[in-house]
Every structure is written in structure tokens, then in C-alpha cells.
Amino acid sequence: MTLHLRPIHFTDAPFAYPDGHVARLAGGLQWFAAYEVIEPAARRIVAVADIAQLGARAATLHARITAPRAPWVxxxxxxxxxxxxxxxxxxxxxxxxxxxxxxxxxxxxxxxxxxxxxxxxxxxxxxxxxxxxxxxxxxxxxxxxxxxxxxxxxxxxxxxxxxxxxxxxxxxxxxxxxxxxxxxxxxxxxxxxxxxxxxxxxxxxxxxxxxxxxxxxxxxxxxxxxxxxxxxxxxxxxxxxxxxxxxxxxxxxxxxxxxxxxxxxxxxxxxxxxxxxxxxxxxxxxxxxxxxxxxxxxxxxxxxxxxxxxxxxxxxxxxxxxxxxxxxxxxxxxxxxxxxxxxxxxxxxxxx
CATH class of the missing domain: 3.20.20.20 (Dihydropteroate synthase-like)
Structure with missing residues (x-):
């Protein structure tokens, strides 16, 4: 099992947080402030603002999690x-x-x-x-x-x-x-x-x-x-x-x-x-x-x-x-x- 990220710490809106401390979930109506980081031997909570420290796999997952989903025409x-x-x-x-x-x-x-x-x-x-x-x-x-x-x-x-x-x-x-x-x-x-x-x-x-x-x-x-x-x-x-x-x-x-x-x-x-x-x-x-x-x-x-x-x-x-x-x-x-x-x-x- 490789690294996985689960968005957690959902919040009403981003306005009360400094820039970069919350993320929008898939371009939708939900915002979150942290991830549960799931690795083969451990689970931990990492703030959205610190996700860049976790390496390339985490960066890819974070980009996918936060990217708006293109409509189907x-x-x-x-x-x-x-x-x-x-x-x-x-x-x-x-x-x-x-x-x-x-x-x-x-x-x-x-x-x-x-x-x-x-x-x-x-x-x-x-x-x-x-x-x-x-x-x-x-x-x-x-x-x-x-x-x-x-x-x-x-x-x-x-x-x-x-x-x-x-x-x-x-x-x-x-x-x-x-x-x-x-x-x-x-x-x-x-x-x-x-x-x-x-x-x-x-x-x-x-x-x-x-x-x-x-x-x-x-x-x-x-x-x-x-x-x-x-x-x-x-x-x-x-x-x-x-x-x-x-x-x-x-x-x-x-x-x-x-x-x-x-x-x-x-x-x-x-x-x-x-x-x-x-x-x-x-x-x-x-x-x-x-x-x-x-x-x-x-x-x-x-x-x-x-x-x-x-x-x-x-x-x-x-x-x-x-x-x-x-x-x-x-x-x-x-x-x-x-x-x-x-x-x-x-x-x-x-x-x-």
C-alpha cells in the first residue's frame, strides 16, 4: 500500500483561514483544512498547508483532490x-x-x-x-x-x-x-x-x-x-x-x-x-x-x-x-x- 490522503477537518468556508490553510474539495461546495495521511505502517494528520512536505505522491493526490471536475458536455x-x-x-x-x-x-x-x-x-x-x-x-x-x-x-x-x-x-x-x-x-x-x-x-x-x-x-x-x-x-x-x-x-x-x-x-x-x-x-x-x-x-x-x-x-x-x-x-x-x-x-x- 502506498501513501493515501483522506480530506478531513471540513469547515464552512475558507474566509477565516490564512491563504493556503484550507482547500476546496474537487471544485465543489466543501472546504477542508487537513488530511489523514495513510501509510503502510502509520496514520497521522497533516495540515493542508504542510502537504508539500510529503513528497511527489502526496502532491499528485492533493492536486487531484482539489482540482475542479470538468463538466461533461x-x-x-x-x-x-x-x-x-x-x-x-x-x-x-x-x-x-x-x-x-x-x-x-x-x-x-x-x-x-x-x-x-x-x-x-x-x-x-x-x-x-x-x-x-x-x-x-x-x-x-x-x-x-x-x-x-x-x-x-x-x-x-x-x-x-x-x-x-x-x-x-x-x-x-x-x-x-x-x-x-x-x-x-x-x-x-x-x-x-x-x-x-x-x-x-x-x-x-x-x-x-x-x-x-x-x-x-x-x-x-x-x-x-x-x-x-x-x-x-x-x-x-x-x-x-x-x-x-x-x-x-x-x-x-x-x-x-x-x-x-x-x-x-x-x-x-x-x-x-x-x-x-x-x-x-x-x-x-x-x-x-x-x-x-x-x-x-x-x-x-x-x-x-x-x-x-x-x-x-x-x-x-x-x-x-x-x-x-x-x-x-x-x-x-x-x-x-x-x-x-x-x-x-x-x-x-x-x-x-
Whole structure:
């Protein structure tokens, strides 16, 4: 394990500090005054003003952590990363863990539901045609493409920004041809050997999710020594590989893969350590909506009764500087973020 930096000591605004003593997190709404420095044999706290003393690796991470994330200009639409945005989950499967069957074999109804989520404040509609729950059956790629492409086409024609949630190259091709602007691959372009070339050739941005066994479905349980730094290292290597294949680093988003090959303790550690992942220099996506960890913390609450926990995790993500929150419950999450944004704006103006 090499050196890692986790931003800590968050503050309302920079105005009460001397120049250079606080830094802005990824060009967003959060400011911080120190790092937890994580090395193989020790952890310590170092002030932002002293980070230059830690060498080249720390300087690289600090530059990535503080650099604003370039917006994604996608035709007539732009996805900005200077404040948290909502990506709406739109499943067109019969067996997804949360809302499977709600829109299967009904492209018009699915697109209408997606447009309703866009009207409620979702910046992105993430369309998936295969369940990723543990034990879910593999869907033939042509069947998955037939589920996804007509929905994407209707959304794009109506002016919504759509992404395709798939690990299959043929589905990516079909969805991109239908108007999808972004590829969201839970296997980080490792499941299908054609996927990386397709994304690189298309110029579409891509979301790379961590899982310990992407070729097997993502739900293996390897046993981590330090889940936060190990997830970081895996994603760092994957981002480097995708960049080397021709995808611009500014067009890559990363997702820590909450619930994929991770225990409850692992998931909680990742959520508490999210700010460390800004050292990858990419926008972050957090997909914790209605996940099993909420039920585990609340008397085994069923999927339909996990709204409160989902919103709490979304706000925790916003506090850690996450740029995109992937959720089922769009109106409630958007409202929570608007209140959170109001608090941040007030904190900034009160100290200026």
C-alpha cells in the first residue's frame, strides 16, 4: 500500500483561514483544512498547508483532490459536477431487487417514468436491462438490448440525459446508437473484452464501478485488510488502464460499488472514507439507495421501507463531496439535497 490522503477537518468556508490553510474539495461546495495521511505502517494528520512536505505522491493526490471536475458536455446537455446531482435508477427488468417488473416490456411506460424523474430533478436517467442482485440470471445480450434501447431512444428524443447500465458491449452499442450519452459498467469494462474499445471509440463518458470479481458478477467476498485504500488502489489501476486505451481521464467517473463483494463493516468503512476517493481525480458516483446495509442497520427493514436510510446515505455522500448520487427515490433525494445546499450557501454567506 502506498501513501493515501483522506480530506478531513471540513469547515464552512475558507474566509477565516490564512491563504493556503484550507482547500476546496474537487471544485465543489466543501472546504477542508487537513488530511489523514495513510501509510503502510502509520496514520497521522497533516495540515493542508504542510502537504508539500510529503513528497511527489502526496502532491499528485492533493492536486487531484482539489482540482475542479470538468463538466461533461453531451450534445445539447451538460452534466456539471460543482454540486451534487441525482441519477435516477430506471430498471426495465423482471427481477431487480427493488423495482423489478415495474416497467418490463413497456418502453413507453418506462420512458414516461424516466421523464417524470427528470421533471422531479434528476439530472441523469440510468437505464438498466439486467438485474445485478446476487444470484440473478444472466440475460442474453440481444434480449437486454431490446429492453434498453427503445427506452433510451424515447428518453433522448424527449430531451433527457440517459446512461446505459450494462456490462455487455452489444448492449452498449445499441444504447449509444439509440441516444445514450454515458456508459455505466459495474464491471469497470472488464466483463466483456469488447467493451473498452467500444467506449474509447464512441467518445462517451464511462462510469467504472469497483467489485472484487467483475467477470463473475461482482459479489465475491475477498476479505479486505483496509477496504477504503484497497478499493482506491483497484480503481486507480483501472482508471489508468482505461486512459491508456484512449479514454480521456476527464470523461471517467468512479463508483466504490457499495454492496458488491463487501460486508456491512466494509460498506460502512467505505461510506465513512469516501472523501479519500477524490484522490483519483475523477467525479464520484455513490449508489447506496435501498441497499441491504440499510436493512441490516434497521431491524431488517424490507426494500420498500428503506427511504429514510437511502436519503441519509445520499446526504452523507454530499457531505463527502460525491458528485452524482444514484437513487430510486428522486423527489425525496432532490428535496434533501436542496435543503443541504441551502445550508451550505448560508454557511458560506455567513462567514464571508
Amino acid at each position: 453531451l450534445g445539447e446537455r451538460t452534466l456539471r459536477f460543482d454540486q451534487p446531482q441525482v441519477a435516477a435508477i430506471l430498471n426495465v427488468t423482471p427481477d431487480s431487487f427493488s423495482d423489478g417488473g415495474a416497467h418490463v416490456d413497456d418502453p413507453a411506460g418506462a420512458a414516461s417514468a424516466g421523464m417524470a424523474m427528470a421533471a422531479a430533478g434528476a439530472a441523469l436517467i440510468d437505464v438498466g436491462g439486467e438485474s445485478t442482485r446476487p444470484g440473478a440470471a444472466l440475460v442474453w445480450e440481444e434480449d437486454e438490448a431490446r429492453r434498453v434501447a427503445p427506452v433510451v431512444e424515447r428518453l433522448a428524443r424527449a430531451g433527457a440525459l440517459a446512461s446505459v447500465d450494462t456490462r455487455k458491449a452489444a448492449v452498449m452499442e445499441a444504447a449509444l446508437s439509440a441516444g445514450a450519452a454515458i456508459v455505466n459498467d459495474l464491471s469497470a469494462l472488464l466483463w466483456d473484452e469488447r467493451a473498452l474499445a467500444i467506449v474509447a471509440r464512441s467518445g462517451a463518458p464511462v462510469i467504472l464501478m469497483h467489485s472484487p470479481d467483475p467477470k463473475a458478477g461482482g459479489h465475491g467476498r475477498p476479505g479486505y485488510r483496509d477496504v477504503v485504500t484497497e478499493v482506491f488502489d483497484w480503481l486507480e489501476a483501472r482508471v489508468d488502464a482505461v486512459v491508456a486505451a484512449g479514454v480521456d481521464r476527464t470523461r471517467i467517473m468512479v463508483d466504490p460499488g457499495i454492496g458488491f463483494g463487501k460486508s456491512l463493516a466494509d460498506n460502512l468503512a467505505l461510506l465513512n472514507g469516501l472523501a479519500l476517493l477524490h484522490g483519483l481525480g475523477c467525479p464520484l458516483m455513490l449508489g447506496a439507495s435501498r441497499k441491504r446495509l440499510i436493512g441490516a442497520l434497521d431491524h431488517e427493514a424490507p426494500v420498500a421501507a428503506r427511504l429514510g436510510g437511502s436519503v441519509a446515505l445520499a446526504i452523507a455522500g454530499a457531505q463527502a463531496g460525491v458528485q452524482v448520487l444514484r437513487v430510486h427515490d428522486v423527489p425525496e433525494t432532490v428535496q434533501a439535497l436542496r435543503v443541504w445546499r441551502g445550508l451550505r450557501d448560508r454557511a458560506l454567506s455567513a462567514t464571508s
